[in-house]
Structure formats: structure tokens, C-alpha cells
Amino acid sequence: MLECRDLRKSFGELAAVDGVSFHIAAGETYGLLGPNGAGKTTSISMAVGLMQRDGGQVLVDGEPLDPGTTKLKAKIGLVPQDLALYPDLTARENLRFFGRLYDMPRARLSRRVDEVLEIIGLSDRANDRADTFSGGMKRRLNIGIGLLHAPGLLVLDEPTVGVDPQSRNAILESIEQLGSEGLAVLYTTHYMEEAERLCDRIGIIDRGQIKAEGTRRELAQILSQHDRVRLSATGPLHEGAEALRRIAGVQQVDVTDGAIDVLVEQAGNSLMAILSALDQSGVSITGVEIDEPNLEAVFLHLTGRSLRD
Amino acid sequence: MRSALNIAAKDLRQRVRDRSIYVIALAAPLGLAAIFGFVFNPISDADFTATFAVANVDQGPLAAPLVDGVLGGLAEAGNVNLVQAASAEEATRLVEGDGERADQDIDAAIIIPADFSARVQTGRPAELRVVQNANSSLAATLALAIVEGYARELDYVQGAVTTLAAFDPARLADAAGVAGLAASTPHPVTVRDVSASTKQLDNTTFYGAGLATFFLFFTVQFGVNSLLEERHFGTLNRLLAAPVPRWSIILGKAITSFGLGLVSMLILIVATSFILGADWGNPAGVALLVVAATASAIGVMAMVSALARTSEQGEVFSSIAAVGLGIIGGTFFPINQAGGVLASLRFVTPHAWFLQGLGDLAGGSIGDILPAVVALLAFTAASSGIALALLRRRLNP
Ligand SMILES: Nc1ncnc2c1ncn2[C@@H]1O[C@H](COP(=O)(O)OP(=O)(O)OP(=O)(O)O)[C@@H](O)[C@H]1O
Numbered sequence A: 001m002l003e004c005r006d007l008r009k010s011f012g013e014l015a016a017v018d019g020v021s022f023h024i025a026a027g028e029t030y031g032l033l034g035p036n037g038a039g040k041t042t043s044i045s046m047a048v049g050l051m052q053r054d055g056g057q058v059l060v061d062g063e064p065l066d067p068g069t070t071k072l073k074a075k076i077g078l079v080p081q082d083l084a085l086y087p088d089l090t091a092r093e094n095l096r097f098f099g100r101l102y103d104m105p106r107a108r109l110s111r112r113v114d115e116v117l118e119i120i121g122l123s124d125r126a127n128d129r130a131d132t133f134s135g136g137m138k139r140r141l142n143i144g145i146g147l148l149h150a151p152g153l154l155v156l157d158e159p160t161v162g163v164d165p166q167s168r169n170a171i172l173e174s175i176e177q178l179g180s181e182g183l184a185v186l187y188t189t190h191y192m193e194e195a196e197r198l199c200d201r202i203g204i205i206d207r208g209q210i211k212a213e214g215t216r217r218e219l220a221q222i223l224s225q226h227d228r229v230r231l232s233a234t235g236p237l238h239e240g241a242e243a244l245r246r247i248a249g250v251q252q253v254d255v256t257d258g259a260i261d262v263l264v265e266q267a268g269n270s271l272m273a274i275l276s277a278l279d280q281s282g283v284s285i286t287g288v289e290i291d292e293p294n295l296e297a298v299f300l301h302l303t304g305r306s307l308r309d
Numbered sequence B: 001m002r003s004a005l006n007i008a009a010k011d012l013r014q015r016v017r018d019r020s021i022y023v024i025a026l027a028a029p030l031g032l033a034a035i036f037g038f039v040f041n042p043i044s045d046a047d048f049t050a051t052f053a054v055a056n057v058d059q060g061p062l063a064a065p066l067v068d069g070v071l072g073g074l075a076e077a078g079n080v081n082l083v084q085a086a087s088a089e090e091a092t093r094l095v096e097g098d099g100e101r102a103d104q105d106i107d108a109a110i111i112i113p114a115d116f117s118a119r120v121q122t123g124r125p126a127e128l129r130v131v132q133n134a135n136s137s138l139a140a141t142l143a144l145a146i147v148e149g150y151a152r153e154l155d156y157v158q159g160a161v162t163t164l165a166a167f168d169p170a171r172l173a174d175a176a177g178v179a180g181l182a183a184s185t186p187h188p189v190t191v192r193d194v195s196a197s198t199k200q201l202d203n204t205t206f207y208g209a210g211l212a213t214f215f216l217f218f219t220v221q222f223g224v225n226s227l228l229e230e231r232h233f234g235t236l237n238r239l240l241a242a243p244v245p246r247w248s249i250i251l252g253k254a255i256t257s258f259g260l261g262l263v264s265m266l267i268l269i270v271a272t273s274f275i276l277g278a279d280w281g282n283p284a285g286v287a288l289l290v291v292a293a294t295a296s297a298i299g300v301m302a303m304v305s306a307l308a309r310t311s312e313q314g315e316v317f318s319s320i321a322a323v324g325l326g327i328i329g330g331t332f333f334p335i336n337q338a339g340g341v342l343a344s345l346r347f348v349t350p351h352a353w354f355l356q357g358l359g360d361l362a363g364g365s366i367g368d369i370l371p372a373v374v375a376l377l378a379f380t381a382a383s384s385g386i387a388l389a390l391l392r393r394r395l396n397p
């Protein structure tokens, strides 16, 4: 469905995208997982023919796609990261306008607008101006516009940013639904859980390069010899983390809110050492979980940085 | 083309919902034209007539241009009534109004003493007297202004003659030299120098047309800046990712701007004609000028807006350009009467060409507006060329 080869883009000195390649088969959901500024938006802007490339190639169904291409672009639906809709037009008018740009015949457009309003749950607000919508409703309309012309490939750029957990779940559900209906999806995010939940395959992107690619399981294999120990704790967590880093067999230590994540080669061997080191640092432990490494750990391992800001 | 029309239809729908365009495009120019028309309506308005008593005691060669030329001309135009007085005393008495001629209020007396021409011709100090009626300040001031203006002109001629006589006496005797001198000095009876562009446009039409052009640049700006607005709202990315050629986005914006500009001009022309009594002239000629002026306004504003990075910046840049060009172009007051650099500088603006074209149309036939139309189209071509070059980069991020 989509194939990107060696995409490159620089802004002045900064190589925002530095040789990114990936491909998405029909009906497949592919995730680009990376932190802020990794080059996700820049990569997909080139993939959908919105932005000029400095180098590389984009093929849609085997045909080359460039910014000047017209017809081929109709196979792609774009949901930009920043809201892209007209605040002074109603939900229905927004949908109709973009539908006409995709040359949809009148009758089919009307039907499809109603369908999409149903999918995004805005049927009862269809004739209200977009600037009267809540943030979550605007997000859903933003997604609806990308879906409207029934593209074969839907490209979503962090569609759940700034959305409350309930709406977020609704959005993820409808994307899962679309994926299962045979739509190819390109999904960017910096939320590991979203990538794990939605994507058949994931590319881990950082500083403009894809560091690793594969299914969730394949990526976890990178750290297959390792265990992840998650310690819920209170007290001087950062001091405790320092102490853990000195223990043999401990590969990574990551402090989050109220917890310390530790990547170790063999949990059984180091667990006692970990607990006593924390105890000595004055950290009190409220819970211990041992798991296989998650994408967060893989990401940290590959890039040396955390996914979170 | 279909997508361009689609974009334009969407833009117009948005603009119609935005009330500020009604103010900028219609209410402001109409309101200001009405106000300006009242405030600045000068003596040429038929309602205003002044009555002067004239005592031409001199009867000499330099009295005639004032009495027959200047005052006679105003009387003929219906702005001034003249009452002949036999002597200075009679004229003064008329102004002070002993009730002798109660049917007629005399605003001022203009007295030309017996030796006026002789003294001027021999270079001695001469005097013209104005007696003002305290009750009619405006008309009386007018009398003074007319006489002072005439005196100044005489002084000028006088000065030129004496200077020439002093430095090159031989030339004074030379017939050709005198003829040359006559040609190069302003004619004494010229009280006001009214040059071509407003000669034929009456006041109401001038302010109506001036303000309509002034605000035309703001009106088309709504269409032009909507490209920056698309960027602001992120919708430009959707347009760029849609299966439409990039030129159709530009074309759509141009159609929007044209539609807004033409409709607002049409409404303003009809409204100023019916409400304020403006006379725009031959409809075909006016239509040609309006289309050319609108095109040039779009080009110029697109060029300015293409320099901006954000829609806020675009609005600031366009406002500065629209106000600046409007003032230089003489849309608020007949700048050409200021003379000098300002009078020629105005032709760097489309506004001045449009008003010039309307003046030419009123004074002649439709063929006479050709220079103005060509100039406006030249503005369009140059500015939109630059705008497109700048936008090409913007539309290809
Ligand atoms: N138009 C631009 N001009 C200059 N630099 C840019 C531009 N767009 C992006 N960049 C830079 O390129 C890099 C990659 O940006 P990009 O938007 O692709 O990141 P991202 O992965 O989408 O991040 P986020 O998760 O924050 O959306 C960043 O360092 C960014 O500052």
C-alpha cells in the first residue's frame, strides 16, 4: 500500500529526517513510535506528499507520489497532528467541503457525511459550528475529515494528544475497528501503550532515524534475555535509583511517578540486592512486579532516552 | 478549476459569516463618504451663493480680469451674485446695509480704487479693498480670499517684469522675449489651479470613489489573507495533501478576493449614486476601471501578504500598505492640488490611477480611460508576479 524509501529532510543544519524507510501492507496498522522532535510528523508529511523531500522515494500502490501528484493522493486520508478544520463552519460543512475536494459524487458524499458523523459520534452536533465544540469533539471531527473519502490508507499523527481518557479510548476503538475492516493505517505516537495496542508492526524512531522495527514481540526480543522489575515505592527515589545502577546485572534504571523501573539480566539473581539497596537508601517499597520488557524499556535501551518528555 | 471554485465558495461562505467584512467593505466607506461630502462640500455646491457689491472705480486694464474674469466667472457658475456700485462709498453703504436694499443681503464689497491699474503698471504700491459684512463670515472670507489671490498673482507678474527689466533691459524691448514671458507666467485670473483629475469629478463622487478605492484594498485583503488563515488553522496542510493541483488553491483565493472586491464596489457605486447623488459616469467605463482596480488591489495585497509569515502579521502588513497607499494615492483629499512631489508621487499607487481614470471618463469618452486601465493592469501584472514567486515557496514546504 505505502512504501517509503530513504526519506530525508533537513531544516537548516538539523537533519529532521535522516534516511527513514518503512512499508505498510494493505490492511496493516503500522506505528511510528518516538519522542517529541523525533521526526514523526516530518516523515509522514513527506509520505503523504504534503512536504517536499530532500531525498528518497514514496510509492503508493507501486506508483510514485510527489507533492505535485494529484489523483494518487485520493488513496490517502490524513489526520494532522494539529487540528485542521474551519472553526466558523459547521461539522457537516467541514466534511462536505473536504469531500468535494476529493471529487466525491453528490449523492455518495451526502450519504458518506452522515456515515462519518455517526462513526465519530457527532450526528447530533452536525449543524453546530466547530468552534462551539469541546477539544475532544474537535479531535473526532479532525479524524472524521480524514476518513470521509474512504481512503485505502489512513495516516494519523498523534490523534489522541490532549484528549481525556474516555474520548481517547473511543478514538482508539474506532481505529481498531477501521483496521479490522481492512484499512491500512499509519499511526504515530509517543504513547507506548497505544502503539502496543493498535499496531501490527512498530518502527521506533529517534533523531530522524528508525532504530528498530518489528512486531511488538520481535521488538521485545531485543531484550529477551532481560526482565523488567517495576517497584512501586515512596521516599528518595532518585537516590535509590543511583544505588541500583551500581548493582551488577542491572542494565537500566528509570524513575517515574511513584515507581522505579529496573531492567535486569536475571530478576531472580538480582532481586534481593535491589531490595536491600533501596532499603539502605531510605526508599520504602509498596509493591513489586516482574514482567518481560516493554517497549518503553526497549526504547530506552536503543536510544538512551525516555519516551516521555 | 472545479476545486478552485469549491475553495472560493467555501471562503465566501466563511466571509459572509464574519461580520467585520460588512463594516470594512460597506458601512465604513459609505458612512465616511457621506460625512466627507457634507464637511468638505465647497462653494461649487449650488446651495451656496454669495453676494458681492463691486465698485470698479478704476476701470483700468488690470481691473477687468478681476471683475470680468474671476468674479464674472463665479457669477456665471451661479456661486456669486454681483451688484455694481458706482463708488466706494455706495459699495460700503450696501454692505453696512442701511435697509436701502433690504431684499438683498450683501456679504462683502470689493473696491478697486481709481488709480489701481496705473500704480501697478508703474510699479508703485497699489491697493484693493474688501469690506466684509460681519454677519456673513464665510462669504465675506471668500471675497477676501478671491481678492488676495488676485493680488498675489499680480504681484508675481509685477515681480517678474521688474526683475527682467533690472537684469536684462534689452529683453524687455524684444517682442519675442515678452511673449515668452507672458507664456511662462501664470495667467493673473487663475484663482484656483484645478488640474485634470478632479476637474470633472464633483465632490460627492470624488469622496465616494476615493473612499470606495481606499476600502477596496481592505476588502480584497479578506480574500488574500485567507491563505495565511488556512495555514493558521492547519487546513492548508489538508489542501496540500488533497488531490488538487496547488495552483487551484491560489486561483480559489483570487476568485474569492475578486468576488468580494467587485460586489462591494458595485454596492458602493449604487449606494453613493442613489443616496449621496454621486455621478460615476459611463457604466461601461466604470466597470472596466473597477475590474482593473480590483485586480490591481488583489495583486498588491497578495504581494504584501506573501511577505508575512502569520495571519496576524499579514493583517498588520496589509493594513499599513492599504492606509499608506490610500493616502499617497489621494483617496482622502485631492492630493493633486497640493502640487509638487506629492502630486506626482500619487501615481505610484493604483488608487490615483483609478481616480484619474474616473476623472478622464467624466471629462471625455471611454477611450480616454485607456492609460488608467493600462496602468492598473501593469500594477496587477507586476505585483502578482512577485506574489506568485513568493508564494511558490510557501506552498511547497
Ligand atoms: N518547519 C520546520 N522548520 C524548522 N524545523 C522544523 C520544522 N518542522 C520540524 N522541524 C524540526 O524537525 C524536528 C522533527 O520535528 P517533527 O515535527 O517531525 O517531530 P515529531 O516527531 O512529529 O514530534 P512531536 O511528537 O513533538 O510532534 C524537530 O527538531 C523540529 O524542531
Ligand SMILES: [Mg+2]
Pocket: A040, A041, A042, A081, A157, A158
Ligand atoms: Mg509531530
